Amino acid sequence: MVPKGDLAAVLASLLPAPGSGGLVGADALRCARALGVDGVAVSVTVGSGLNELLWSTPGVSTQLEDLQFTLGEGPGPEVAASGTAVSVPDLVREPVDRWPVLLPEALALGIRAVFCLPLLAGSACLGTMTLQRARPGPLEEMPLADAWIVTHALTAALVQDAGQWAAFAAAEDGSDFYRAAVHQATGMISVQAGVSLAEALIRLRAHAFRHGRPLNEVAEDVVARRVHFRHDDGDGRAPLAGGGTEGP
Amino acid sequence: MTREERLLAAVIDAVDTLVDDFDLIDFLHMLCDRCLELLDVSAVGVMIEDPGGRLQLIAASDEHTRLLELFALQHDEGPCVECHRSGAARLNIDLTSPVQTSPFPVFAGRARKAGFVVSHALPMRLREAVIGALNLFDARPQNLSPADARVAQALADVATIAILQHRTLAHANQQRAQMHAALTSRILIEQAKGVLAERWNTGVDDAFDALRRHARSHQLGLTQLCRQLIEGQLDSEAIARP
Incomplete structure (x- = not known):
């Protein structure tokens, strides 16, 4: 007997196959369809504003997570900090000063509605699940209830197995790490520019945003030495704006 | 209990x-x-x-x-x-x-x-x-x-x-702490790969191999080693180059 409906299929495949390296097994696009939205993304928080993207539909949802990581603002960071769900049924009607940089960028991606739910274990917020849709309007009662079912099931999956986190922490082969290149590039930039890791990450983020490029892509360029952040040539640029020269 | x-x-x-x-x-x-x-x-x-x-x-x-x-x-x-x-x-x-x-x-x-x-x-x-x-x-x-x-x-x-x-539940906070520790440890490893790769002008994979080998031969945790490298307590010259 095959499970009934898309939600059942998502729940049946939520846990990753043993040894697959991922932390979530289900097809993200299928999950988005089951919830009646265009895309879904799940990020777990690390504290100090960092997070790791665990699972997402490719395209707009992944880009939205990257943007929020780059800018440090948006529904995801807000929910991660408060542990309370955020529902934005129409981005156009949202006061611009809520997320001044993110809002126009999100609209430019074609997003009109965003719903972000916390992954709560007890009172602890482990991360967020963000749904997005090109069509404005609230998330109706049924998809909303199903979205909570999925966040709870994800939370359970994340806390049940301590072994998968041990493998992840040790960077064992095959354990996926979406932002690996970002942190590698951060290490490289800190040496190139002689700055702290925290500042190196800020420089990387600033460079990506200034050039309108995805953070991971810029990070991969740094790791491949196509972009470098060597000491400035004394042109007096402020440290935060500095760095990020194209080419070897 | x-x-x-x-x-x-x-x-x-x-x-x-x-x-x-x-x-x-x-x-x-x-x-x-x-x-x-x-x-x-x-x-x-x-x-x-x-x-x-x-x-x-x-x-x-x-x-x-x-x-x-x-x-x-x-x-x-x-x-x-x-x-x-x-x-x-x-x-x-x-x-x-x-x-x-x-x-x-x-x-x-x-x-x-x-x-x-x-x-x-x-x-x-x-x-x-x-x-x-x-x-x-x-x-x-x-x-x-x-x-x-x-x-x-x-x-x-x-x-x-x-x-x-x-x-x-304090319990849930412990589980969050465990997850945070795992993520933080992984970030440290990736950063250390970048630091070492840049200092040696090698690729990050070579840097990782060297870090892993050093951790194993000195019976250090990989995370601990990476933290020492990043915080400047360990000179990269102390690590054998590939």
């Missing part, structure tokens, strides 16, 4: 306040309804342990007396009692089979009278702590497939998380 026992104690203490929590009860009722649809079964109930150590119904797919009686009976015997005790799922129990129902004859007799022929019980568990059981009944003689069983366990986990969410 182990961590799991403390968790269990916290949840059990909370049972009385849980039934007054309308948001949670609404959610669990909705979850029961969703179970019926997703698993194509006839009745569902969520049972959790009360301070007296007995299972108590907290939400069900319907409130017919015959069904409620079946849950009430499981104060003493039934698949949920066994499931709660063992922490293991009991699936596809044929209620018409005297052999399969021998541990709970009274329950099985009542269940048959209520029109059910199959029952399933899934543990509501967070790691080792079992806080209750999800109980499914079917009026038709059909078994859950392995995929259905995964869905049923996921739904039992959803109920567990929903119930735990309404509690402030």
Whole structure:
């Protein structure tokens, strides 16, 4: 007997196959369809504003997570900090000063509605699940209830197995790490520019945003030495704006 | 008390306040309804342990007396009692089979009278702590497939998380701390790869190999080594280049 409906299929495949390296097994696009939205993304928080993207539909949802990581603002960071769900049924009607940089960028991606739910274990917020849709309007009662079912099931999956986190922490082969290149590039930039890791990450983020490029892509360029952040040539640029020269 | 026992104690203490929590009860009722649809079964109930150590119904797919009686009976015997005790799922129990129902004859007799022929019980568990059981009944003689069983366990986990969410648990904070530690450790490793690769003008994979080899030969944790490198306590020259 095959499970009934898309939600059942998502729940049946939520846990990753043993040894697959991922932390979530289900097809993200299928999950988005089951919830009646265009895309879904799940990020777990690390504290100090960092997070790791665990699972997402490719395209707009992944880009939205990257943007929020780059800018440090948006529904995801807000929910991660408060542990309370955020529902934005129409981005156009949202006061611009809520997320001044993110809002126009999100609209430019074609997003009109965003719903972000916390992954709560007890009172602890482990991360967020963000749904997005090109069509404005609230998330109706049924998809909303199903979205909570999925966040709870994800939370359970994340806390049940301590072994998968041990493998992840040790960077064992095959354990996926979406932002690996970002942190590698951060290490490289800190040496190139002689700055702290925290500042190196800020420089990387600033460079990506200034050039309108995805953070991971810029990070991969740094790791491949196509972009470098060597000491400035004394042109007096402020440290935060500095760095990020194209080419070897 | 182990961590799991403390968790269990916290949840059990909370049972009385849980039934007054309308948001949670609404959610669990909705979850029961969703179970019926997703698993194509006839009745569902969520049972959790009360301070007296007995299972108590907290939400069900319907409130017919015959069904409620079946849950009430499981104060003493039934698949949920066994499931709660063992922490293991009991699936596809044929209620018409005297052999399969021998541990709970009274329950099985009542269940048959209520029109059910199959029952399933899934543990509501967070790691080792079992806080209750999800109980499914079917009026038709059909078994859950392995995929259905995964869905049923996921739904039992959803109920567990929903119930735990309404509690402030040091336990949950520990699990978050564990996850944070794993993520932080991984970030340190990636940063150290970058630092070393840049200093040596090599690729990050070569840097990682060198870090791993050094950690192993010096019996250091990889995370510890990476932290030392990043914080400048360890000179990169001390590490053997590939």
